[in-house]
Amino acid sequence: MSIPDGQTDAFGNRNSSHCIFPDRMKKIIVAIDGYSACGKSTTAKKVAEKLKYAYIDTGAMYRAVTLYFHQNYVTLTHPREIAEALQNIQIQFKHNPKTQKSETYLNGLNVEEEIRKMYISENVSEVSAVPEVRKALVAQQQKMGQKRGIVMDGRDIGTKVFPDAELKIFMNADMTVRAHRRQLELMQKGDLVDLDDIVANLKHRDLLDTTRKESPLVQSPDAYLLDTTYITVDEQIEFVVNLAISKMIEKEKNSNGHA
Ligand code: DC
Numbered sequence: 001m002s003i004p005d006g007q008t009d010a011f012g013n014r015n016s017s018h019c020i021f022p023d024r025m026k027k028i029i030v031a032i033d034g035y036s037a038c039g040k041s042t043t044a045k046k047v048a049e050k051l052k053y054a055y056i057d058t059g060a061m062y063r064a065v066t067l068y069f070h071q072n073y074v075t076l077t078h079p080r081e082i083a084e085a086l087q088n089i090q091i092q093f094k095h096n097p098k099t100q101k102s103e104t105y106l107n108g109l110n111v112e113e114e115i116r117k118m119y120i121s122e123n124v125s126e127v128s129a130v131p132e133v134r135k136a137l138v139a140q141q142q143k144m145g146q147k148r149g150i151v152m153d154g155r156d157i158g159t160k161v162f163p164d165a166e167l168k169i170f171m172n173a174d175m176t177v178r179a180h181r182r183q184l185e186l187m188q189k190g191d192l193v194d195l196d197d198i199v200a201n202l203k204h205r206d207l208l209d210t211t212r213k214e215s216p217l218v219q220s221p222d223a224y225l226l227d228t229t230y231i232t233v234d235e236q237i238e239f240v241v242n243l244a245i246s247k248m249i250e251k252e253k254n255s256n257g258h259a
Contacts, residue, residue, distance in 0.1 A: 027149035031157035034171030048151040058154035063115035125208035156215035168223035
């Protein structure tokens with residue numbers, strides 16, 4: 001993480017040899033959970049960049065599985081079909097140097113654009129409620145975070161994937177704000193969707209995500225609540241980065257035998 005001469009970074013550090021550099025400190029896990037379209041991915045991506053951590057968008061993994069099931073006519077009521085399909089799915093994230101973004105690959109094909117489309121959003125909550133799907137993806141996610149130094153966003157990261165994460169954030173925002181943000185996001189990709197349809201989709205997904213049997217979306221008691229209704233993206237990022245730094249310092253102190 002480089003800071004231009006004489007300037008301060010997001011943590012208020014000056015460019016001097018006395019700065020606290022997160023990349024030299026003990027690595028932690030930052031788990032960001034919450035409702036759809038609250039700014040989880042935008043925040044998580046930037047926080048990872050600032051901490052020089054890996055970023056994993058677990059929603060993209062569930063979306064990729066949904067795309068595969070759609071393309072291969074997998075029936076959600078047939079456990080054998082599901083188990084077979086899961087054996088044939090390989091999900092990877094690759095950095096695109098042109099866009100400077102991490103993109104999702106399904107069995108070697110870039111599906112980043114496809115998985116964000118409405119027909120996937122309309123089916124992903126049903127697919128992600130299937131216990132076999134969750135088991136397979138949670139195992140992969142836990143592997144990805146084995147060495148810590150990761151920012152992961154989703155619905156069950158702080159409760160199921162990494163219950164021992166050093167920092168847990170739970171994000172929420174007003175429904176109208178969430179729907180407007182999602183509409184803008186889709187519009188920027190050339191997808192014009194009616195606001196009412198987006199609200200209906202978000203409500204439907206909230207209901208399924210919070211009431212499913214397997215790892216429902218719930219705020220972990222030790223998670224910090226971040227309501228993004230009235231704050232900017234920069235403020236969201238700063239909130240999480242500052243907490244991450246204090247958790248790293250805490251970890252550093254504990255490993256040095258301080259109280
Ligand atoms: O974050 P997103 O909107 O791209 O997520 C898509 C869906 O995937 C969401 O409706 C719920 C599901 N999901 C999940 O069940 N568990 C996760 N860890 C991440 C996403």
